[in-house]
Amino acid sequence: MKRQKIPSLGYALLGLLQKPSSGYDLRKVFSSTTMRTYSDSPGAIYPALRRLEQAGLIRGVIEEGSGLRRRQVFRLTSKGISELKKWITRPVTREDLVWGQQEIMLRFAFCETAVGSTAAVELLQSLETALQAYVAALHEELQQIKSAMPASARLAFECGIRGNQCFLEWTHHALATYEKEGKRKGVTS
Amino acid sequence: MKRQKIPSLGYALLGLLQKPSSGYDLRKVFSSTTMRTYSDSPGAIYPALRRLEQAGLIRGVIEEGSGLRRRQVFRLTSKGISELKKWITRPVTREDLVWGQQEIMLRFAFCETAVGSTAAVELLQSLETALQAYVAALHEELQQIKSAMPASARLAFECGIRGNQCFLEWTHHALATYEKEGKRKGVTS
DNA sequence: TATGACATGTAATCTGTTACATGATTAG
DNA sequence: CTAATCATGTAACAGATTACATGTCATA
Numbered sequence: 001m002k003r004q005k006i007p008s009l010g011y012a013l014l015g016l017l018q019k020p021s022s023g024y025d026l027r028k029v030f031s032s033t034t035m036r037t038y039s040d041s042p043g044a045i046y047p048a049l050r051r052l053e054q055a056g057l058i059r060g061v062i063e064e065g066s067g068l069r070r071r072q073v074f075r076l077t078s079k080g081i082s083e084l085k086k087w088i089t090r091p092v093t094r095e096d097l098v099w100g101q102q103e104i105m106l107r108f109a110f111c112e113t114a115v116g117s118t119a120a121v122e123l124l125q126s127l128e129t130a131l132q133a134y135v136a137a138l139h140e141e142l143q144q145i146k147s148a149m150p151a152s153a154r155l156a157f158e159c160g161i162r163g164n165q166c167f168l169e170w171t172h173h174a175l176a177t178y179e180k181e182g183k184r185k186g187v188t189s
Numbered sequence: 190m191k192r193q194k195i196p197s198l199g200y201a202l203l204g205l206l207q208k209p210s211s212g213y214d215l216r217k218v219f220s221s222t223t224m225r226t227y228s229d230s231p232g233a234i235y236p237a238l239r240r241l242e243q244a245g246l247i248r249g250v251i252e253e254g255s256g257l258r259r260r261q262v263f264r265l266t267s268k269g270i271s272e273l274k275k276w277i278t279r280p281v282t283r284e285d286l287v288w289g290q291q292e293i294m295l296r297f298a299f300c301e302t303a304v305g306s307t308a309a310v311e312l313l314q315s316l317e318t319a320l321q322a323y324v325a326a327l328h329e330e331l332q333q334i335k336s337a338m339p340a341s342a343r344l345a346f347e348c349g350i351r352g353n354q355c356f357l358e359w360t361h362h363a364l365a366t367y368e369k370e371g372k373r374k375g376v377t378s
Numbered sequence: 379t380a381t382g383a384c385a386t387g388t389a390a391t392c393t394g395t396t397a398c399a400t401g402a403t404t405a406g
Numbered sequence: 407c408t409a410a411t412c413a414t415g416t417a418a419c420a421g422a423t424t425a426c427a428t429g430t431c432a433t434a
Binding site for chain 2: 033098099105120138158159166170173177
Binding site for chain 4: 379380381382383384385386387388389390391392393394395396397398399400401402403404405406
């Protein structure tokens with residue numbers, strides 16, 4: 001009955017388990033794709049899977065099929081699906097931005113298959129709002145402290161601002177993409 | 190005699206301790222500036238300081254001055270300074286990029302005061318090389334998998350590419366800044 | 379004198395890392 | 407047959423989070 005918070009890795013696993021997979025499959029995803037930011041070590045993944053299973057979010061079934069190496073395939077439960085949706089659709093906060101784009105982008109990447117493209121647009125809009133405020137705040141912070149900083153520190157700060165500005169422009173690009181798609185599909189609706 | 194690897198927080202503390210500070214001062218930096226990505230909790234910072242002290246990288250002295258609240262001010266030792274320099278000046282690897290810009294930018298921000306502007310330029314050049322290769326690799330990865338992805342996943346991937354491209358452009362901006370400064374100071378040398 | 383900010387710390391718990399261990403199956 | 411790969415795990419440890427504990431000093 002403990003209300004444990006699910007760490008980022010847990011949500012990454014939930015998202016990937018939209019397609020039923022074994023622990024080994026998931027490790028391969030982490031070691032071979034852009035998701036290598038997450039550890040592919042068995043000491044991280046197998047315990048994480050067991051925690052998710054104990055929380056009732058996924059269920060593992062040992063395959064007794066053809067090849068017959070013991071291989072446990074995990075699937076989302078309905079509780080797991082709703083937890084995943086909740087994580088994806090909650091509004092983007094300032095804190096989310098401070099902790100990094102990584103997790104926000106993971107949420108967005110899973111959004112379409114898990115919740116649908118309407119939710120994807122909403123997530124983008126929420127992100128846009130948060131980013132606009134954040135970029136403005138960063139500009140202000142720079143004004144206040146730039147005189148007392150060495151050049152490298154000021155440049156590093158500018159890098160952060162540029163990065164977030166670029167991120168903001170991407171949200172516009174992404175929103176435009178969805179708008180176009182919407183027109184293609186549903187002008188007459 | 191343990192050769193423990195210093196975690197990111199440890200280096201952040203070493204960099205900040207170029208200016209002698211108490212644990213409380215450091216916590217305030219983490220809670221109030223752009224460095225709020227690091228935890229400002231006492232349970233993280235005081236133990237980290239003690240580890241650095243045990244490793245001989247910093248030394249704390251209890252102030253017996255005027256105000257007389259007990260307040261321990263930490264300073265870098267010569268060993269700490271050289272460890273900080275080593276961290277800052279080592280070449281930027283692919284792995285550094287995968288784990289995030291954060292730590293690279295921290296190294297750069299501390300670079301000028303800790304090692305000097307020549308080292309800052311070298312760090313930027315190393316970063317530029319690594320980024321060019323990384324962006325190229327990301328483009329290739331996108332080509333290989335984009336057909337099998339939902340729109341949101343593809344857009345998320347594009348976001349990563351754009352971010353790194355933006356980062357690359359920033360390195361050019363930063364290098365140009367140093368070039369200009371170099372001319373102002375040393376044309377006749 | 380009581381409240382709140384200053385300043386430092388500890389203990390329980392959780393998660394992740396590193397490194398090792400185990401066994402089944404397939405390729406050479 | 408033996409080496410590599412598939413597939414799963416465990417144990418020891420390090421580090422972070424959370425929540426609590428302690429005491430000092432200023433001020434209202």
